[in-house]
Amino acid sequence: MDKKEEMSKKYWEEKEFSYFSHRKCEFFPCHKNADENNFNCLFCYCPLYTLGNKCGGNFRYLDNGIKDCSDCLYPHFKENYGKVVERFGEIVKSMNEKK
Template sequence: MEEEKKDLKGTGEEQPHWVGKEYSFFNHSKCEYFPCHKTNKPEEFNCLFCYCPLYALGDKCGGNYKYNEEGVKDCSQCKLPHVRENYGYIMKKFSELIEVAKIK
């Protein structure tokens, strides 16, 4: 499925349809755990995917993860779901999540 793109800012550059939309970004600066990852730009920290929906994809998530000694995925150094521009990437990965969740 090709992502729809629009010229949202009158620059002549095509941008994904979700750029600039409220549903693609949420910053919860009053959260007791904010920010949950170290950042130099807390105002740009996207809390929309507080718990990363890509965790279940294991090594196919595309983020900065490692596995600990017990074989548990550790995403404590990953900011992929917290970057505003990664909304489109995460949404594109939902087809892979659907496959993971299917009854086999």
Template sequence: MADSTFYQNRECEYFPCHKSANADRFSCLFCYCPLYTLGDRCGGNFTYTETGIKDCSNCLIPHRRENYEKILEKMDGVIDLARKKSP
């Protein structure tokens, strides 16, 4: 099942990659969360490891269809990070 806000790849060996998730509602569209680079401003359910690595293991925000618009709304912040900065 796929549309512009939802996609599944049940052939993936990791599907669903969050084992506590409901497989029928699990979207692979944002397999790698585009908000990761926003650090502590992503709005998700993250923790940091002892070595300072952001850990998203407990976050299902990008894997739910109803959060599609929420992800897109935050993309301005991601685009801004990539913008050429004035010296």
């Protein structure tokens, strides 16, 4: 990797803490049509769920009002780690509003 590439990388890219694939999990991969070679289990339970219809993922609401994220792979792509983490402020605000 040259200096220009290195400088353009985010602090979390290619770091171990930003990607974890738990291939021994009984449910791996837990989403249909998932790419097993690019499936980040770090956000097994998506922190964006609490943002409701503003999460940015591929979800739907069931007839009973439950949010169904089974077709969403957004938090599981390695390259989306930073995008999820950057939204933690919104998550905290959303949680505080629900108190």
